[in-house]
Amino acid sequence: MAKSSSATPSRERIVAGAADMISRRGLNATSIREMAKHAQAPLGSTYHYFPEGKQQLATEAVRYTGERVARSLRKELAAGPAAGLRAFLALWRAIVVDTDFHAGCPVLAVTIEEPLADEVPPALAAAAEVFDQWEGLFADSLREHGADAEQAAQVATLVIAAVEGTVALCRAKRSTEPLDRTALQLQTLIDATIKR
C-alpha cells in the first residue's frame, strides 16, 4: 500500500504511515514529526496536506483504516457472514504476524487514550464511526442470512470487540494462539446465529 519513497510523497502514503505508527505507539505518545518520518515524508509536505496538524492526520488515519477494512468486509461478506469473519480475522492475523506483534489496530489505539482537553477529539469521533460501520456490515450480513435484528446486532458487536481484544492479547503474549481460540468460537457462534 505504502509506495516506496519518491520525491513527492502521496497524501495516502502519509496517512498509511500514520495509521501504522499509531497502531504501534499509540496517539498521545506520537508526534506529527515522528509520523512524517515513519512515512518517509518531509514535515513540510505533511503540514501541507494536514495544516491542522496531528489530530487531523490521526483522524484521517482512523478513517483510512476504517475504509480499508470495510472494503475488504463488503467484498468477503458477499459470500456470507462466516466468510466475512474469516477475512476479518485473516487481516488482523497478518498485521500482528508481519510486524512480529508490534502493530495492531490504530482505531483501538486512539480509542483507549483519554483526550487531553475536555472534549471529544475528531480522531475519537472517527473511531466510533468506524466501529459502527464494521458492526453494521456484519449485522446486515447476519440479517440477510436469517438472523433476527437484535441477535444480529449483538453478534456483530461481539465479533468486532472480540477480534480487537484478541489482537491485543496476541501482542501481549507474542503468540497467535488467542486468535486461533477466538476464531473457532466466533465461527461456531456465527453458524448458530444464522441457523437459529
Added chain:
Amino acid sequence: MAKSSSATPSRERIVAGAADMISRRGLNATSIREMAKHAQAPLGSTYHYFPEGKQQLATEAVRYTGERVARSLRKELAAGPAAGLRAFLALWRAIVVDTDFHAGCPVLAVTIEEPLADEVPPALAAAAEVFDQWEGLFADSLREHGADAEQAAQVATLVIAAVEGTVALCRAKRSTEPLDRTALQLQTLIDATIKR
C-alpha cells in the same frame, strides 16, 4: 481504594494511581512525574518505592490490576462461570461509567504500545501473565462445570478478549450499549458451553 491524601502516601496508593493514569492515557505518553502527581504523591516518595522508575511502577500497576480483578473473579466464580462473567462485566462497566468513559483497562493499555527498545519490557510481560491468569480462572471454572478442556480454553480467551474490546468500544462511543450487547451473547455462550 486510593485513600485521601496524607503525609506519607502508601505504596499501594501510588500503584493504584498509576494504574488509573495508564488506563486513561496509555503508558508511553505518561511520565512517572505525572503518575506521582495523579496519585497525589511526592516524586521523591515515588522514586523511593520504585527506584527503577516508570517501567517498574507500570509493571506493579499491571500486576495490581491483575490481582484485584483475579480476587473478584475467584470469589464470584465460586458460584459458577455465569456469575463470574457477571462480576467481570460489572467491574468494567463501573470503571467506564464512573469515569465518564475516560478510563479503561491498564493491562490492555500497556499491551498495545510498542516498546521503545527491541526487547519485551517488564510491564508487557506482566500484562501477558495477567491475561493468562484471568483466562485460566474462567477456563478452570468452565471445566469444573462440565466443559471439556479445549472448549473451556477457547471460551475463556473469548470472554477476556471480548470484554477488553468491548470496554474500548464503549469509550469510543461514550455509551454502554456495546457492553449490553456482548454481555447477552457471552452469557448465552457460557450457558451453552457448560451444558454441552
